Amino acid sequence: KEKIEITKEQQALMKIILDAYNRHQIPQDVAKKLLQDQYSAEENFLLLTEMATSQVQVLVEFTKNIPGFLSLDHEDQIALLKGSAVEAMFLRSAQVFSRKMPKGHTEVLEARIRKSGISEEFMTPMFNFYKSIGELHMVQEEQALLTAITILTPDRPHVKDQHAVERLQESMLDVLRKLCALQHPQEPQYFARLLGRLTELRTLNHYHTEMLTSWRMNDHKFTPLLCEIWDVQ
Numbered sequence: 001k002e003k004i005e006i007t008k009e010q011q012a013l014m015k016i017i018l019d020a021y022n023r024h025q026i027p028q029d030v031a032k033k034l035l036q037d038q039y040s041a042e043e044n045f046l047l048l049t050e051m052a053t054s055q056v057q058v059l060v061e062f063t064k065n066i067p068g069f070l071s072l073d074h075e076d077q078i079a080l081l082k083g084s085a086v087e088a089m090f091l092r093s094a095q096v097f098s099r100k101m102p103k104g105h106t107e108v109l110e111a112r113i114r115k116s117g118i119s120e121e122f123m124t125p126m127f128n129f130y131k132s133i134g135e136l137h138m139v140q141e142e143q144a145l146l147t148a149i150t151i152l153t154p155d156r157p158h159v160k161d162q163h164a165v166e167r168l169q170e171s172m173l174d175v176l177r178k179l180c181a182l183q184h185p186q187e188p189q190y191f192a193r194l195l196g197r198l199t200e201l202r203t204l205n206h207y208h209t210e211m212l213t214s215w216r217m218n219d220h221k222f223t224p225l226l227c228e229i230w231d232v233q
């Protein structure tokens with residue numbers, strides 16, 4: 001039985017990533033708002049664009065704390081942020097959805113989201129993803145590392161120095177692999193299941209533009225930041 005050893009520098013890396021992740025949380029809790037009231041499709045779309053805009057801002061701050069990220073080519077830094085923003089949004093949404101809530105709240109939240117204005121065809125893939133993330137019962141460290149690994153995906157469009165990104169991602173993957181082995185000793189497949197979620201996340205990426213424009217309402221308004229990041233308008 002090989003002894004799994006998280007080195008001192010890996011512990012330091014994990015602490016930096018976790019602190020950054022916890023520091024950069026969405027200020028306003030969207031789940032609480034959704035549980036309080038029923039909103040129209042227009043109000044829900046506005047809420048989504050507000051939440052997504054502030055999430056992009058915190059994602060930039062989080063990313064700047066990833067050791068080595070600021071040493072990457074500047075255009076590659078932009079390409080990584082742009083390429084991962086939608087996946088980071090769905091990953092964050094999944095974590096919000098899977099959070100432990102009082103009895104019956106998750107069902108109400110799901111019902112509110114199902115009636116928010118998103119078109120039916122995207123409900124299944126979106127909730128399948130949320131539930132598959134929920135089943136993993138990830139600890140904070142795993143969530144933070146998974147977000148960093150998603151951002152450091154080398155094969156995003158327009159990334160020039162993919163090897164430099166690969167090296168950063170690999171060091172995150174190595175810490176995550178060891179953490180999974182320590183946190184879930186009975187589940188040797190756990191790390192592989194975690195990475196499998198990233199593949200599911202990419203499929204949501206493909207749906208995204210169609211998902212946005214198919215909200216049951218006309219005149220979808222976006223913030224300037226979202227126009228940049230979401231390739232809309």
Ligand SMILES: O=C(NC1CCCCC1)[C@H](C1CCCCC1)n1c(-c2ccc(-c3nnn[nH]3)cc2)nc2ccccc21
Binds near residue numbers: 208
């Ligand atoms: O605000 C939200 N998510 C923020 C969470 C924190 C990070 C930034 C995004 C939306 C709600 C907006 C208001 C109407 C209901 C959904 N949301 C979504 C969601 C739904 C559709 C699209 C989408 N993308 N393109 N078209 N529709 C994206 C996200 N999934 C959620 C799961 C739990 C809690 C909130 C959730």
